[in-house]
Amino acid sequence: MTSAPAVPPARAYRRLGVEERRAQLLGAALTLFAHRAPDDVSIDEVAAEAGVSRPLVYRYFPGGRQQLYEAALGSAAEQLTLCFAEPAVGPPTERVSRVLDRYLGFVDQHDAGFSALLRGGSVAETSRTSTIVDGVRRSAAEQILLHLGRAGGPGQEPAGPRLRMMVRTWIAAVEAASLIWLDEGKQPAPSELRDWLVDHLIALLTVTAASDEETASVVADLLPQETADGPAGRLAALIIPVVDRAAHLLPPA
Amino acid sequence: MTSAPAVPPARAYRRLGVEERRAQLLGAALTLFAHRAPDDVSIDEVAAEAGVSRPLVYRYFPGGRQQLYEAALGSAAEQLTLCFAEPAVGPPTERVSRVLDRYLGFVDQHDAGFSALLRGGSVAETSRTSTIVDGVRRSAAEQILLHLGRAGGPGQEPAGPRLRMMVRTWIAAVEAASLIWLDEGKQPAPSELRDWLVDHLIALLTVTAASDEETASVVADLLPQETADGPAGRLAALIIPVVDRAAHLLPPA
Numbered sequence: 001m002t003s004a005p006a007v008p009p010a011r012a013y014r015r016l017g018v019e020e021r022r023a024q025l026l027g028a029a030l031t032l033f034a035h036r037a038p039d040d041v042s043i044d045e046v047a048a049e050a051g052v053s054r055p056l057v058y059r060y061f062p063g064g065r066q067q068l069y070e071a072a073l074g075s076a077a078e079q080l081t082l083c084f085a086e087p088a089v090g091p092p093t094e095r096v097s098r099v100l101d102r103y104l105g106f107v108d109q110h111d112a113g114f115s116a117l118l119r120g121g122s123v124a125e126t127s128r129t130s131t132i133v134d135g136v137r138r139s140a141a142e143q144i145l146l147h148l149g150r151a152g153g154p155g156q157e158p159a160g161p162r163l164r165m166m167v168r169t170w171i172a173a174v175e176a177a178s179l180i181w182l183d184e185g186k187q188p189a190p191s192e193l194r195d196w197l198v199d200h201l202i203a204l205l206t207v208t209a210a211s212d213e214e215t216a217s218v219v220a221d222l223l224p225q226e227t228a229d230g231p232a233g234r235l236a237a238l239i240i241p242v243v244d245r246a247a248h249l250l251p252p253a
Numbered sequence: 254m255t256s257a258p259a260v261p262p263a264r265a266y267r268r269l270g271v272e273e274r275r276a277q278l279l280g281a282a283l284t285l286f287a288h289r290a291p292d293d294v295s296i297d298e299v300a301a302e303a304g305v306s307r308p309l310v311y312r313y314f315p316g317g318r319q320q321l322y323e324a325a326l327g328s329a330a331e332q333l334t335l336c337f338a339e340p341a342v343g344p345p346t347e348r349v350s351r352v353l354d355r356y357l358g359f360v361d362q363h364d365a366g367f368s369a370l371l372r373g374g375s376v377a378e379t380s381r382t383s384t385i386v387d388g389v390r391r392s393a394a395e396q397i398l399l400h401l402g403r404a405g406g407p408g409q410e411p412a413g414p415r416l417r418m419m420v421r422t423w424i425a426a427v428e429a430a431s432l433i434w435l436d437e438g439k440q441p442a443p444s445e446l447r448d449w450l451v452d453h454l455i456a457l458l459t460v461t462a463a464s465d466e467e468t469a470s471v472v473a474d475l476l477p478q479e480t481a482d483g484p485a486g487r488l489a490a491l492i493i494p495v496v497d498r499a500a501h502l503l504p505p506a
Contacts, residue, residue: 119383123376130372161440162449165433169453172429173422180418187414196415196464200422203456210491211449223498236502238463245476249489 022060025050029072034109037116038069038124069124070132073117077136080106084143092147092222093198093231099143100174100194107178108186115182118175137175141167148205148218162212170201198231278303278313282325287362290369291322291377322377323385326370330389333359337396345400345475346451346484352396353427353447360431361439368435371428390428394420401458401471415465423454451484 016024028050032041043065047054061068083102086095107114116122117133144167145151145159152158159167174197181193209216226232269277281303285294296318300307314321336355339348360367369375370386397420398404398412405411412420427450434446462469479485 125378161437165430165437168433169426169430173426176425177418177422180421184414184418196461199460199463200457203460204453206492206495207452207456207488208449209495210452210488216495219495220498224501226499226502228502228504232499233502235460235463236499237504239459240503242459242462242469242472245473246479246485246489248477249479249481249486250493251481251490 021056025052025057025060025068026072026075029068030076030110030113033069033072033076034111034113036112038065038113038122041065041069043068066124066126070126070128073129073132076110076113077132080136081139084140086143086147088147091226091230091232093202093226095147096144096201097194097198097231100197101190103174104178104181104190104194107182108190111182111186115179118179137168137171140171144171144201149221150214150218160212160214162208163215163218166204166208166215170204173197173200195231195234199235202232202235274309275313278305278310278321279325279328282321283329283363283366286322286325286329287364287366289365291318291366291375294318294322296321319377319379323379323381326382326385329363329366330385333389334392337393339396339400341400344479344483344485346455346479348400349397349454350447350451350484353450354443356427357431357434357443357447360435361443364435364439368432371432390421390424393424397424397454402474403467403471413465413467415461416468416471419457419461419468423457426450426453448484448487452488455485455488 025046029041029046032045032049043057044054046068047057050057057068058064061071080103083106084099086099088095117125117129141164142151145164146153146156148159148163148167149156150159150163177193177197181187205215205219205222209219223232228236278299282294282299285298285302296310297307299318299321300310303310310321311317314324333356336359337352339352341348370378370382394417395404398417399406399409401412401416401420402409403412403416430446430450434440458468458472458475462472476485481489
């Protein structure tokens with residue numbers, strides 16, 4: 001500070017810059033919104049959580065709780081989107097496993113808020129909050145398509161409608177499974193849920209490849225990258241006794 | 254009528270009884286809500302659609318648009334729940350195909366309203382509308398569990414947590430696929446989408462059976478009911494060339 005302030009700095013919080021203060025308030029809001037539905041969180045509580053005054057919260061978020069909620073949601077959406085980033089190296093099912101580990105960590109950390117947001121029925125939800133959530137889903141789909149080699153960027157063809165529907169459908173299934181997982185007191189263990197969600201993706205790719213040429217070509221490119229001791233190999237070994245019972249469904253050899 | 258009305262019956266609609274009138278107003282509301290978001294439909298339009306006066310609509314629905322929307326939603330939820338009922342006879346994948354045909358018919362008929370409701374972000378959505386939608390999802394899950402032989406009613410064991418999560422996850426996937434289908438101008442043909450959704454359920458059952466004993470036992474009971482020329486047989490034949498490429502993932506024979 002280069003000159004004495006007109007009013008003595010009564011509290012330590014006066015020292016923060018605008019961006020730091022904003023980040024601090026968002027952090028406090030996220031902590032509260034993570035464990036309670038948005039309608040149950042007041043500006044007074046956010047102020048108390050951040051250790052600042054109510055007017056200070058309003059100075060940064062003149063729109064009050066709704067504006068704060070949308071800003072906190074935007075910030076959580078950015079964090080979540082970062083979870084999806086995974087280098088396109090190694091067996092694809094292992095990459096997806098790592099993404100799911102980070103995703104489930106996020107769900108675990110933001111449990112009640114995650115649940116309230118996706119369940120709907122809160123007055124804090126608007127077309128703006130829906131747009132934020134849809135943006136996260138779109139970015140998740142793009143990341144998965146990237147690992148399938150069909151993201152449409154440099155060096156990749158864009159995915160056709162069936163493959164795109166498959167990926168978006170799987171993402172909806174992951175979201176639904178996460179909500180059920182929260183409802184069931186976070187059972188089973190996250191690693192078990194993760195493995196099942198990877199199995200789900202492998203299953204969906206396999207049956208979609210059965211009826212869609214593009215997906216068949218994607219699967220043909222992915223399979224040589226998989227190993228017997230990775231997720232795809234583990235599933236392949238476990239599935240043999242199940243499909244052995246389906247011999248009567250096959251055409252005569 | 255036993256006595257002359259105080260005011261002459263200016264319109265034919267005076268002749269309807271209370272229940273019939275209510276049903277007529279709900280029908281008019283459903284027609285409008287089917288093709289537009291709830292926030293875009295006014296009471297005046299519902300009155301015009303039903304050929305009645307605005308005050309008459311308010312006499313039946315004093316809570317105005319919100320009450321009418323919730324009542325119309327409840328009525329649509331009943332219709333949709335009826336779609337799920339299917340006798341437990343014949344190959345299970347064929348039963349599920351018939352349920353999906355009726356479900357996709359409902360989605361087709363209520364397109365924009367279905368989409369607006371499930372997408373969220375409308376002020377007409379409340380915890381009451383969420384409860385109605387959740388009730389439909391629960392009833393869909395119960396019907397699927399019935400065909401899997403694990404509905405928990407007379408003569409059936411209740412499903413364990415993994416199988417229940419699997420069914421609810423598939424239902425979320427069906428819902429997501431329906432919304433994408435509406436977004437894409439109802440492409441592909443409903444029968445093609447239906448077949449893919451059945452394939453999805455078969456795939457999910459198969460991989461879940463790989464890691465969950467109860468699901469393995471359900472699949473073992475279902476498979477003998479399936480035929481080579483039904484949905485499961487069609488998928489089995491198409492999948493052989495896909496899994497043939499996965500030989501390197503299997504443990505040495």
